[in-house]
Amino acid sequence: MTDLIEHETTATFREAGDAIVAARVAFAEWARTPAAERAAALKAAAARLRERIDELAELNHRETGKLLDEAKGGIEAGAGTLEQYAELGPAHRGRSLQGSWGATDLMVPEPRGVVVALTPWNDPVAVACGLLGAALATGNTVVHKPSERCPGVGALLTEIVAEQLPEGVLRCVSGDGRVGAQLAAHPDVDVVAHVGSTATGRSIAAAAATTGAKVLLENGGNDALIVDSDVDPRWAAEQAALGAFANAGQICVSVERIYVPRAIADEFLDALVEQAGKRPHEIPMPRLVDERMRDEVHAQVTEAVDDGARLLAGGEPGEGSFYPATVLADCAPTMRILREETFGPVAPVRVVEDFDQALREACDDRYGLAATVLTNSMEHAQRAWRELPVGTVKVNAVFGGAPGGAAQPHGASGEGFGYGPELLDELTRMKVVHMEPAPRR
Known part of the structure; x- marks a missing residue:
């Protein structure tokens, strides 16, 4: 039995590496895809989520015990989040700067590259759609590893969204924490976004310190x-x-x-x-x-x-x-x-x-x-x-908040914006451009 487990783990490690390679290959073309086309793909994915809401909710209920109505609510929220980022993505813009009359100065946001999204089991569709939606809308490619407590939900969600995208832009890798650690430490990963425990978040931050990847963490709370x-x-x-x-x-x-x-x-x-x-x-x-x-x-x-x-x-x-x-x-x-x-x-x-x-x-x-x-x-x-x-x-309300809101955890609860329009800023980097004419001959 031990040999079988190790064989399956090794196979999963290979799949994780292959997914990152595929995401790196797909990145150049996806980054060049017009923002409106990326937005259309996200809207199509949201529509497909709603069409398969009963199937996803039942699977969520079986894997995690989440009540069916609440599971459906999470899926509806996830579809809405994909639509939100479909609208926000094309509107995400940089700045022009006032320099000399004969020059042009710009600050332009660009996608960071390959994003690893490590998502939790307690609201697996809604949380994942936030990270996937923002990353894809801004031109990044994504490797998604859902919690091992809800592998079926994570795989089906990724499949539904990936059907609307070019090959390699979004892939799912299943596995336990060892697989997540491998993904987080991979040198070809540009961003690791994690929602989960503080202990795991700290391990991810330590791994990213050796690769230079940006880290987004929403971890434990009290x-x-x-x-x-x-x-x-x-x-x-x-x-x-x-x-x-x-x-x-x-x-x-x-x-x-x-x-x-x-x-x-x-x-x-x-x-x-x-x-x-x-x-x-x-x-x-x-x-x-x-x-x-x-x-x-x-x-x-x-x-x-x-x-x-x-x-x-x-x-x-x-x-x-x-x-x-x-x-x-x-x-x-x-x-x-x-x-x-x-x-x-x-x-x-x-x-x-x-x-x-x-x-x-x-x-x-x-x-x-x-x-x-x-x-x-x-x-x-x-x-x-x-x-x-x-x-x-x-x-005066334990839950609630306006659509489009964001949050930035403090202390041991993490770092970076995990949702809202500000997540688009987290998943892009700014390039400064200065242009002026060359002297005529």
Whole structure:
């Protein structure tokens, strides 16, 4: 069996190398393709995604446990993102500079070359379409490696998009982290874009330091939710439950730690326990992606209880990889449940004296993806978005945002813009051109 595994791994390594070679060969022609033609290909791919939405959603459900309706929502979002980049790509422009009258000075964006996109399992179509769409719209070629937890979804998505493109412009390579490491360290790769764990992101950054490839990282998060004393505690509990339990907590910007003032803590906790009890019977909640993830989540919960946290709801693994909506009270800042990303349906609550303490403790974290504040105070909202060291701050809504928005992770959560119009800038490099006439003979 070991020999068979090693043989399959070696074959995959060859496929990865072949995909990069093909992408390098295809790059010159794809970069010269008019932006409008590249945009038309992306629009056609978006249409095909919508035509095959049921097939993709069912496959996503089987591989990761994602609820069918939510899987369809992710596919629809992915198709919309391809269309967004189809519109933004041709409008992506450089600048002309004011020099001498007889000269022309330009700053022109050019594609970087071969992009490796390493995409996650928790929203595999929506996230991948952002990276693929922006890279292809700007004239790059792409090698896509989806998570080994959803290889079928990643392969089918890549196939659907690649059908609209010339040979070699987009390829999929399946495999585990060893294959991803090979792709990230390949000397012919110009950009590595990764959405996943912080540990993997750091390995990618180290590999890219030896090759010169640009790195885009959206990695782990430990998103705080600050509840102010002037809000309705039951409404706040609904927001906390949505942020902590949606998709079983398997969202990059899930609520990972909650700070609530003592004045409303009892009412908030009662309401949060009530919200946990509604899942999955009244409010659907999926299983975790696999039993390994379930065990990791349960280990953090067990450790917190051993360290003095009170278990108010959940906390016992269910059938298969299901883990119940879990509420923990009396959490202390030193507990791992408050210091590290859990990525499961767990709501750890830290009771504080006031908003000042909540904001101070929320800021004390090595991650910097996102955070939320629930408040009726304009002063507190202003302080929160100014002081929280994260890429995205949400006021009075744990999820949401306008189309076309972007985010730039801070700290251990990564670097670079991972979506939005700014991603087009990340995936191009600027060339400065100065032209003036030669003297006549």
